[in-house]
Amino acid sequence: MPDGNLRSARELTVEDLEARTRPSELGFEDTSELTPESFIIGQSRAVAAMDFGLHMNAPGYNLFVAGPTGTGKTTYVLDKVREVAVHRKAASDWCYVHNFSAPDEPYALSFPPCHGREFARSVANLMDAVEGALTSAFNSDSYHHECSELEKSIALRVEELWSKLEAYAREFGFSLRKTATGVVTVMQKPDGTPLTRPEFEAMPQQEQDEIRQHQTVIADALEATLHHVTSLQAEALSAQRTLDERTARFAVEHLFTPLLTESGNARIQGWLSALRDDVILHHRELRSVDVPAQGxxxxxxxxxxxxxxxxxxxxxxxxxxxPVVIESNPTYFNLFGRVEYKSVQGGMVADFTMIKPGALHRANGGYLVLQVRDLLTRPVVWDGLKRALRNRFIKVENPLEDQLWPSTSSLRPEVIPLQVKVILLGTADIFQWLYEYDEELQKHFKVKVEFDSSMDRTPEANRQYAHFIAAYANANGLPPFSAAAVARILDESSKQSGSHDKLSTRFNPIIELLNESGYFTRIRGSDAVDARDVDEALDKRRRRSSLIREKVLQQILDGTILVAVSGERVGQVNGLAVLSTGDYAFGEPHRITARTYSGRRGVVNVERETALSGHIHDKGLLILGAYLSGEFAAETPLSVTATLVFEQTYSMIDGDSASSTELYAILSSLSGVPIQQGIAATGSVNQFGEIQPIGGVNEKIEGFYYICRAKGLTGTQGVIIPHQNVRHLFLSRPVQEAVQSGMFHIWPVTHVSEGIEILTGLPAGERPFDENTVFGKVERRLQTLSHVATHAEHPS
Incomplete structure (x- = not known):
């Protein structure tokens, strides 16, 4: 355990508070001297993975590009994909055509690049020629002559049948008369006049019977003749059809020959042959002519x-x-295509001409780029994409077709083979979630391209950053940036990365800073962006977003929120929290108090008792109790109840960054040694009392500093931080100046004993504890409490 060194020996100097870039080290006066370069910065791992994924052609090697927003991954992916796509041949054209044997199942035909539209134009021209040829053929004299000859031939044969029937009827004394309702037989008298019914009934019965027998014979002959005439009419109709088909075939068949010959694809030739046969079959509907046979x-x-x-x-x-396709709105229909419908007599109908392509169709044979978050918000789309990759074909269908009205016609287009490289853009969290819960991710997206949010801060990295700034300024009409401005931007990038030896690769905030700095340069009327413009842009940005921070500060200053920054109190210490308003985070001190008394409950977290404590905060309190037990109750049971409270907090508290601060409050309460209220503390603690790093260290320090400055700096105020957080310090100029002048202090500590010494001014103590040390006083108090508890339980 460390001994009680002086505070000043453990203080940070101003050089520890920020990693500064010297403008002279950059090697230029301003960025106009640099050649703008376009390259991805600090992502060598991602670049190698991207190159592998784009050139790996085995199934399933699609890419999942993971990384935080603002790292330039989308821009890089698009540039890289387009670069690779240039060296691959163009994809095939695809067309849908009518299926003559199954109209609800249109055929999909593939063509070499740029030949699909040409084929459609050729078919359209062919159909124009077909219509003209049919019209000409069926209006020709030869066709009309053949029709006339056919009609004459059939008419003569029919006339011959009627003549024979009439002669046969005359042999029996009958004649035939045609009426509106058919043909009737009429009995004639010797003079040729019709026999009337009275005359017939006046005849002897034997003659009547004989006439009836003759009439039956004539009726049978008439029926046979009528049947024969009907056969002749059918024969005429068949002969007319044969003539028409022969005429149509002769007129159009030769028109199909060039297109059939040009196409070397058996499927296309088969469809053209079916088209030719259908045209011949429906020639009447394809021509505008007077048809003599029907008139x-x-x-x-x-x-x-x-x-x-x-x-x-x-x-x-x-x-x-x-092709390289970026689908920004991947709905099911936008991705897989759709069939449009039209209303016909109350029902919804469609045909193959109403099939529309989706992004997968357009990207087939190339690359498709999608945002994974957009897919996951539409579960049907995500499942459909996996199904398409699994089956390796695109199927145009309505995923909700079974929920549509029965009057909707069903169209089932032939599937199209799929060969595409899909690139998903998302975050590492989404990748991890999908990897854990969706086993198909591993099958279909075997290549993970991971973008880092930071890079090592090296001279080469600084050079690349400077070239990036030069390229952006040149492309967007910004003034050149001076070396001092670039150095200031590098420092800000390092601050965003959270470490002195890193630079941020999230370029969106940097681009915003470039634009805003250029704005203030133009207002100033200068030809180059200087460091003061960068500082002004940063100050104005903080000012725009710091309304809530100022209101909290005012509440502390007017006493609404109780925070003491001078004096000393037993069992009370200033803890530090970070509040966020979305685009702005700031530190706020909180008074943490502890009361200790006889009992067996151990550390009581009031926030947990009132359901205002998160799991991580609860864990920190349990670790804190374990440290107390291990340090002071190795041989004697810990007979103490300690209540801990975050004063004036009314919302959920989580995180363990205040566990060391809470421990300091308990140690002060147990020992009776007061804590200096001008010192705030942060840091988590483990079971051995070792201090562990926390987040938001800069906001926490600056938040407490501004409270101290507002209430009046005394020269004794400061903040205790974990020693691991020193490399994360990027403090504002006012804080640096206060540290440099000795008016504000920052102490890095490795163990709770160091922190309690700084807070109390007394040595923490080493075993065996001296009674004049903090730990000695704690041990003596715990022994007293144990004795009291034992006596209360066993009064005799």
Whole structure:
């Protein structure tokens, strides 16, 4: 355990409070002397992983780019993907066409790049030629002559049948008469006039019976003749169809030959052949002619001609390299395509011409870049993407089709083979969550490209930063930055990284600082950005966001929030917390008090008792109790109850950064030694009393300093911090000046014994504890409390 050294021997100097860059070390006067360079800074690990993932062509080697926002990962990914895509051939065109055997299942046809639109144009021209050829063929004299000859031939045969029937009827004394309702037989008298019914009924019964028998014979003959005529009419219709089909085939078949010959793809040739056969079959609907056989005029059907169109789904016209698609709004339809519907007689119908592509279609054969957060907010999309990668095809469907009205027509387009490299952009937390809970992530995204939020602060890193600043200023019309301004920006970047030996690779805040510094330079009327412009930009930014901080400060100054920065009190110490308003964080001191008395409850956390303590804070209190027991109750049971309170806090408290501060308050209460109220403390503690680092050290120190300055600096005030946090210090100029002048102090400590010495001015003590040390007084008090507790339990 450390001995009681003087406070001044453990104080930090002003050189410890910030890692400063000397402008002279940069090697230039201003950034106009530098050549703007475009490269990713401080991400060698990510660059290597990205290069591997983009060139690895085995299945499943898609990329998950993980890292905090503002590191430039999106810009780098897009630049790198486009760079790689240039060296890959353009992707295929894809078209949907009508399936003549199953209209609800359109065919997907693949074409070399830039040939899909050409094929669609060729088919459209072909159909124009087909319509013209059909119209011409069926209006020709030869066609009309053949139709006329066919009609004459059938008419002569029909006339011959009727003549034979009439002659046959005359042999029996009957004639045939055609009426509106058919053909009837009429009995004739010798003079050729019709026999009336009265005359028939006046005849002898034998003659009547004979006439009826003849009439039956004639009726049978008539029926046979009518059947024969019907057969001749069917034969005529069949012959007309044959003539029409032969005429249509002769008119259009040769038109398909060039397109069939040019296409070397069997699927395309098969579809063209089916198209040709369908055109011949439906030639009547495709021409506008007077058809002699029926005597009607037929117009081309719009709905029919739609089936002969080509829906160019993906068109790579003008592209010479693999596609790179960034889908900023990956809804299901935007990603996988959709089928549009139209209302027809109360129902929703669709055809293949209403199929629209999605981002996967456009990126097929290339690269697709997506934000993973956008996918996860739409679970159907995430599952659909994994399914597409697993099956290696794109299926256009409605994921909610089973919930639609029954009147919606179902269209099932043929799937399209998928070959795409998917790059997901997200954070490390999302990657970790998916890796743990979604096993398919490991299967489909085998390459993790991890961007770091910081890089080592080296001369080479400083040079790269300076070139980045030069490139950004040049590209965005900003004045050049002086070496002093660049040095100040490097210091700010190091502060954002949280360590003296690091630089931040989150460039969004740096870019904001460049723009704001340039703004103040223009107001000042200067030709170059100086360090004062950077400082003013930082000061103005803090000023814009510090309203809540100023209100809290005012509450402390007017006594609403009780914080003492002078004098001394037993069992009371200033702890430090960090409050955040989203874009601004600041430190606020809190009074922590402890009361100790006889009992067996140990350390009682009032916040926990009132459900205002988080799990980590509770853990810190349990560790604190373990330290007390191990240090002072190794042989005698710890018979004490200690209540700890964060005074005037009414919201949840979490974190263990105040555990050492709470321990100081308990030690002061047990020993009766007062704590200097001008000193605040922060740091977590382990079971052995060792001080551990915490977050927000700069905000905590500055928060307490400004309270002390507002109430009046005495030269004895300061803050105790964990020694590990020294390299995280980036304190403001006023704090540095106060430290340099001796009006404010910062003490790094490694053990709780060092902290209690600074707070009380007494040695902590070593075993065996001297009664004039803090620990000696604590031990003597605990022995007294143990005796009191034992006597209370066993009064005899």
């Amino acid at each position: 009607t005029t037929i117009q081309a059907s719009v709905d029919l001609t739609r089936r002969y169109k080509v829906n160019v789904l993906v068109d790579q016209t003008g592209e010479s390299s693999a």
